[in-house]
Amino acid sequence: MIHLVPNLLAVLQSSSEQTPEGSLFFPPKASNFAAEADWLYNFIFWVSVVAFALVIAATVYLVVRYRKSVAPEPQPSPHHSTKLEVIWSVIPSIFLVVMFWKGFELFVDYRKVPAGAYQIQVEGVKWNWTFRYPTGAESNELHVPMGEPVELLISSKDVLHSVFIPAFRVKQDAVPGRYTRLWFEATMPGEFPFYCTEYCGTSHSGMITKAKVYETRAEFDEWLKSALNPYEGKSPAEAGALVWERKGCKTCHTNDGSNLVGPSFKGIWGATREFEDGSTGTVDENYILESIQMPAAKIVKGYQNVMVANGGQELSDEERDFLVAYITSLAN
Ligand code: CUA
Numbered sequence: 001m002i003h004l005v006p007n008l009l010a011v012l013q014s015s016s017e018q019t020p021e022g023s024l025f026f027p028p029k030a031s032n033f034a035a036e037a038d039w040l041y042n043f044i045f046w047v048s049v050v051a052f053a054l055v056i057a058a059t060v061y062l063v064v065r066y067r068k069s070v071a072p073e074p075q076p077s078p079h080h081s082t083k084l085e086v087i088w089s090v091i092p093s094i095f096l097v098v099m100f101w102k103g104f105e106l107f108v109d110y111r112k113v114p115a116g117a118y119q120i121q122v123e124g125v126k127w128n129w130t131f132r133y134p135t136g137a138e139s140n141e142l143h144v145p146m147g148e149p150v151e152l153l154i155s156s157k158d159v160l161h162s163v164f165i166p167a168f169r170v171k172q173d174a175v176p177g178r179y180t181r182l183w184f185e186a187t188m189p190g191e192f193p194f195y196c197t198e199y200c201g202t203s204h205s206g207m208i209t210k211a212k213v214y215e216t217r218a219e220f221d222e223w224l225k226s227a228l229n230p231y232e233g234k235s236p237a238e239a240g241a242l243v244w245e246r247k248g249c250k251t252c253h254t255n256d257g258s259n260l261v262g263p264s265f266k267g268i269w270g271a272t273r274e275f276e277d278g279s280t281g282t283v284d285e286n287y288i289l290e291s292i293q294m295p296a297a298k299i300v301k302g303y304q305n306v307m308v309a310n311g312g313q314e315l316s317d318e319e320r321d322f323l324v325a326y327i328t329s330l331a332n
Pocket residue numbers: 124126127160161162196197198199200201204205207
């Protein structure tokens with residue numbers, strides 16, 4: 001056992017090298033918190049493994065040693081061993097103090113946002129993330145420069161969501177009616193999964209996006225510039241495809257005919273729809289506009305009345321028009 005632990009630690013260490021894929025047990029260490037958080041995780045894990053093995057071994061030993069058949073005679077009462085009691089109280093206490101101390105240190109690091117951190121607003125809504133940058137740019141994937149402290153100011157428009165970026169070892173609830181924050185400094189360029197990790201309804205599992213880390217500030221600035229005017233140079237239908245993606249329409253409405261929470265956009269243009277109240281209607285511009293702004297007005301038969309106005313997003317008139325053009329373009 002004594003030899004086993006350092007060996008296993010060595011295996012863990014070697015398998016957790018800085019690669020974009022990460023190791024067998026961990027995603028890549030892509031932020032300033034990763035090394036310390038993983039160290040603490042490993043420490044608690046291996047202390048627990050050793051404690052578990054010791055308890056089970058002692059239990060098995062005592063069960064066999066004092067089984068009924070070998071001890072039929074009356075035994076003297078067990079006496080109190082102060083030495084034993086001190087040993088099994090003090091040693092575990094030392095481990096617990098280390099866990100608390102390292103955990104508290106890390107907790108304080110997570111809370112202390114460095115002055116001058118680059119602030120990005122994060123808004124969760126069923127079932128999409130929106131990121132707003134100081135320049136006014138907006139995206140539905142998180143874009144950050146490497147090697148700079150970034151602060152996320154997090155809110156929710158409807159229910160509890162939670163920001164979770166495993167590669168950065170950060171996690172923070174998005175709470176309706178208040179702001180929460182977290183910070184990190186990305187240490188590796190690349191794209192890392194960004195999850196909602198608080199159950200928030202039907203498409204919770206689809207509330208996934210990416211955290212994209214740029215190696216240089218120049219690359220990040222270039223992206224920021226392009227994000228200011230995402231629809232520039234696009235036809236209305238192309239721009240509509242972008243709205244569908246950026247504003248989270250795609251979490252509930254596919255563009256390939258498969259049905260999720262809501263009907264697919266594919267092939268509905270010009271079709272006759274049957275509604276929950278038994279009436280029917282044709283899919284034209286006005287029907288689509290009404291369905292975006294007042295989704296409850298006509299519920300297609302077989303679907304639930306779950307969408308809120310504009311899908312809970314801020315949509316400009318222009319963006320609504322783009323969506324209409326996109327759905328038109330998906331007629332066949
Ligand atoms: Cu949002 Cu789960």
